Amino acid sequence: MTQATVDIIPFTPELAEDFKVINQAWIEKYFEVEAEDQRVLNDPKKYLIDTGGQILFARNTESGQIIAACALKKWADDEYELSKMGVLEGNQGTGVGKLLALAVIEEAKKRGCKRLFLESNRKLKPAMKLYEKLGFKEFNNHESRVDYHRCDIVMEMFL
Template sequence: MRRVANEACSTTADLRIVPFCDDLARTFHDINVEWIQTMFRLEPTDREVLENPRTRILDPGGDILFVENTGRGLIGTCALQKTGPGQFELTKMGVLETSRGLGAGRFLLSAMIARATELGAERLYLLTSSKCAPAIRLYEEAGFRHDAGVMQEFGARYARCDVAMLYSPAAGA
């Protein structure tokens, strides 16, 4: 897989990837709370991860990245949560409503897939809701495929979850 974070920025917007630091914990929280509360309700699992990103995401071996737009600042974020040896959940991916349509989600997703590979992911999956149709299309275009096994194994984690997807590198090529 190619590493997107070092490539030229998108032609539709000046985008770059920014790594997590503890000073950005509140930004990670706020970007995610915006999209979750607009479409759903914040669940206990959301609160635990968003209020404790270092202990729930980073310390166990995951990562958090942000996408920054020149002139707008940090406009999106996403996490890789390690859920087992060689296994990661792509989670808490959101772009501020005022910055959608700039290609930030696609840019960030590509960077997260590359980062998962760097972290040794043998299995990369995500959980979402059918209410998130534009995001599901983005995931499909990137190589994620609907997977009943992932749904059975992890889907009960969120009340809103009715879609589970597994990354297949060949599918996104």
């Protein structure tokens, strides 16, 4: 997948269902959907957009299909979380996740973010590799902000 065949677009209410479907797919494949997942996935506008965050999507320009999604959750004026990043099966390993993550990092910079963090699980090996390539480093103080049982690593980068 090249940048010519994918464009990055921001959240609109019509894309809420795509956000839910993409994220539910990977969560159900590797873990269990938790109460916090349900809350955010059922109303991303309320819990992510209206609180000062953003959701970006990767759209295949040829088919028009939404193939990936990633949220930027605001915690403070200068602190955001990269959250709920998923790529649809069949599009994984194509570089679309990296394109989307880079767009989310740029969005965080535009918003004045100084510290961008994420919470994940070490068994998601491709995701771990991507985060490291992007410059995220493990944050050893494992005080999780969000109560997801699946999270066993917190990573951060300073912008």
